[in-house]
Amino acid sequence: MMRPLLLRSSLGCLVSGFGSFSGYRNKIVTQAAAATHLYCRKTMHYQTEERGHPNSPDYRIYFKTKEGSYISPFHDIPLIPEKEEGSGVPAKRAKQNEHEVLFNMVVEVPRWSNAKMEIATKEPLNPIKQDVKKGKLRYVANIFPHKGYIWNYGALPQTWEDPNHTDKDTKCCGDNDPIDVCEIGTLVCSPGQVIQVKVLGILAMIDEGETDWKVIAINAEDPDAKNLNNIEDVRKNRPGHLEATVDWFRKYKVPDGKPENQFGFDGHFKDKDFAVQIIKSTHEHWRALVQSQTNSGGIECKNTTCCNSPFTFSSAEARSLVQLAPPFGNRYPMSPEVDKWHFV
Template structure:
């Protein structure tokens, strides 16, 4: 069994309110989300159940890569397993969010958070007992926003009434650097694509890491078109077509088949964070999802 670990820097935020899960006390943190253009979600808060107070988190690989047993676990500074989905805070303040890399750019192994396993490690997806790969490399770093959840019982009236896909919100990070599985990046959202996959709504938040050389140049969807020309179209087309080689139909996109702006992306993050908060407080049935 291969074992490795490396440190990942994180941050946390302020303003607390109590929250508890069975056998697992933690803290709900909240902060109002402001939009540019003068609008404010005064009654809509970002919630973060934050069990991490130290700035370092480690990852530990168990098993060999590209095997059914391979898992990437996350550990706190005491060496105890934590959930990257539930325990890493979503927001860092000032419009900055944590993003967890599942799939490094220019790779094809379909890695994902195991939402139904204890501590929700990253593993390679399977189908009929076989490891899954994309038919071609993905051209961007791909992963998730922690403490978000696309509620499968919620029909989104703005996107053809599609129901959530029962997963955390996906992120496509467009920076130049190839990242590592399990790496946690500080990103700012720029746009949102409403992908509809076999009738399920599967949001793709387009974002950029703050340490990318072009980060200061891009703050909204129009900036992406200016400084990363063709990228939004390429992302949409990649996710539209990647199942076609397997004989499946192309995915569809709502919202006029276009990328929505940053304000809309922040709205989606807020809504899915609210859904996650209901999930971990057990006001919505969890089904087979792991809540620790």
């Protein structure tokens, strides 16, 4: 039997209770000031702080609490949003049904953009950075008719696809990253934004022999969220979207000289219940990771809130670490090659 998921209480400790938590819709207010962007949500408040130069290898987006304490988006943002309390009474939100559960999603890449931004899993505090390969910044190609990423792309915090674990269905090990999310709503998000999403289904991509799950979800605040509750709703209400998603993931590395990606289940999407079970499993693997119960695979596990974790360090230590990063500077120009069309 699967153990219950562990979530962060108001004291920052890990507590049991996956089944007892339900999501609460978020309202995001973006307030820009210099290099700091404040995302105020109904249930939580996070700030992001830019360091380095955008479009350069030194660019980083760090995360902070509303009090200004630096945190890891990988380890310190809970998988399931915490309840907001006012005068001792939990906040309420309209739910489609009593079993609806929302998940926090950390947005790494806005829809239609090309820079391959990602949580830096092997750096302390796990800021968002642009991936680098062979000394060059990585951009996904525009594969006709698509422009960049075709959804808001990101990850679920407090999940980990364990490279030591072989999935019973795909027969492949995990890819050593948080589980990926394709948010298919109508709103374009920003890098570092934390939103609450409804899970609709999941796709099993096999990337160079590793299991790389792709959760299909929608922002709970999206105007279309009330109409999309499972993968069949997506198929009916967004004709061609799921097929485009498979096509995108199959071909996006081909312009780089790589072979097409493969898929488990013959490229068919699994339903919401299956997706939630995969999320539970990856959360269990993350818990073992931060409690040093498994081989870390090179993952940086420093955090500021996880009880029973040998990697917890103080807010002062976290601040000192961020201050070592270069200050925010001017945006560097992108190569014209980023806008090139590819026909594959």
